[in-house]
Amino acid sequence: MPRRQAAPTAAIRFDIVDGPAAASAIAGAVTTTGGRVRSLTTVRSIEGDPPLVEIELEVDGVEEDTLVAALEAVDDVRAIHRTRALGTVFGKRIIVVGGGAQVAQVALGAVSEADRHNLRGERISVDTIPLVGEADIAAAVRAVADLPRARLLVLAGSIMGGDISAAADELRAVGIPIIALNMVGSITEHVDLVVSDPVQAGTMAVMAVADTATFDLDRQRGRRY
């Protein structure tokens, strides 16, 4: 699925009185600026009278000053902070899901490799969750499609198949490739690349998404290392 070039993004965090109309008021204010909401996320709730929610807002195609002015005009908005779009701080995300022992070793390889690319101007994060069980792992694979900035999934375990393989097909259909460790089960037939060593799998995962690397996953598709 091709990506269009990213427009400049303005980012702010602010408090607003919690209520059913809050999101409409925010979206309406953004519309007046001509910008497009890229994300609007409740990062925490604040007890009080009235209760507040703290919102992180990212908007494409608008200057930060214009965005701040539009939000200041909204009733119930308090305490606006200028922040940075999360993509400029945490960048592309490699997601690692599976058993704790393997996830930790994939993370070791991926973090070490990301360090080398981030030193050269890349921004690559390595985000992990250890999970057990077909249902929970399949749900996590499907949810990677909902994670902003997720670029590649590594499945790190000893046995995966069934609904996890179905979820892997769905995830690849939305454009997120998958690397799996060499393991028992049908999953190795439903991923882009199979790598036996977890440190190498983490390293290749980062190389596959780094603009500073010359690794082309398309040329490796279906191979096993």
Next chain:
Amino acid sequence: MPRRQAAPTAAIRFDIVDGPAAASAIAGAVTTTGGRVRSLTTVRSIEGDPPLVEIELEVDGVEEDTLVAALEAVDDVRAIHRTRALGTVFGKRIIVVGGGAQVAQVALGAVSEADRHNLRGERISVDTIPLVGEADIAAAVRAVADLPRARLLVLAGSIMGGDISAAADELRAVGIPIIALNMVGSITEHVDLVVSDPVQAGTMAVMAVADTATFDLDRQRGRRY
């Protein structure tokens, strides 16, 4: 900063024609249901005529069927998928920032410990980024306040201070505690806990946020291990 009890959350992903009015249309539809937008995130853009964006939407206080019906009534909405709220899949997030060597070792401890708690029904993710330089690390510390579900930061490096210490104070002020490795620089005076061994630091970080653990960070504040 106290958190209120979470309401049930409905989550869907859908395509919508990209345009300045898209977020307003979505927020307006949610308002008619009486729900409150918890997050509205563009997960990817799809080239075409017209160009589409794929949106992940989470709404508190509404049934999923009601949410789907409200969105189906919006012009320009296509291809609605039911998803799961990301909090139920990836749960609480430990963020690890710093040098690659140390980040990888903290991740090893944290992933191994999270595995043990996730087996007992917890959901804890370990999200990492290796970075170098005062400005970039300080920006990442500040941005942790903007990350949904971030519960604790681990600073894993050999020397940190200056603006990183200022950023640490700001992050703690919004209610996110920090564990630092024992290192050179002022940072160890601006965190909740200092731990010399990175695997232990990662382990304690997970214990501090796990409901299935009996570790109380409040009772350890200011200590060094």
